[in-house]
Amino acid sequence: MQLKSLVGLAGVLALAVISSAASACPEYLKGEYRKLHSKDSVNICELMENKTVLVVNTASHCGFTSQFKELEALHKKYKDKGLVVVGFASDDFKQEDADEEKAAEICYLNYGVTFTMLAPTHVTGEQANPVFKAxxxxxxxxxxxxxxxxxGKDxxxxxxxxSTTKPDSPKLAAAIEQQL
Structure with missing residues (x-):
C-alpha cells in the first residue's frame, strides 16, 4: 500500500473515532452552557468525555451552600482519576444571588471552587435545562x-x-470510586 493511501486511511479512521465519540454523547448532554460570571461557555459532552460526572444544582444563599467546600474536596481528590464535578447555579428555589458577580464571589472566593460552575439556569419544571430534564x-x-x-462515562x-447527602458521604464516595 502506498504511503498516500495509508495517510488517507489514517485520516478516515481518525474521523470515524471522533465521529463515534461525538455520537456516543447522549442527546441531553449536547450543548453549550455559559460559565458562571463569564462570557466563556463549556460543551458538556467535551467536558465529560470518558469521565464520570457529578452534576449538582447549586445556590449561593442556601442552608446547603457550605457543601461547595466538600464538592471542591471531591473535585480535587478524584479529578485526576476521571471525575468531573459540574455545578449548575439555579434560582428555582429563590436561593441564588441575583447578582451573578456576587454568586461567583461566594463560589470562587468564599469556598475556593475550581470545578466547573455554570451560569444560573432552570433545573425544575418545564423550563428546566435539557440536562436536568433528562x-x-x-x-x-x-x-x-x-x-x-x-x-457514568456512558x-x-x-x-x-x-440535598441532605453531603459530598463527603461514604456512600457517595463509594459510588464515585466504583465508577472510576
Missing amino acids: LASQAREPKWNFNKYLV GKLVEYFG
Missing part, C-alpha cells in the same frame, strides 16, 4: 438545592443523592 426522568427532579446526580445516571 436526569429528572431517570431519577427525580430536584426538590431543593444541592441534589447530586452521578453520571452518560447514564448511576445514582441520585438528595
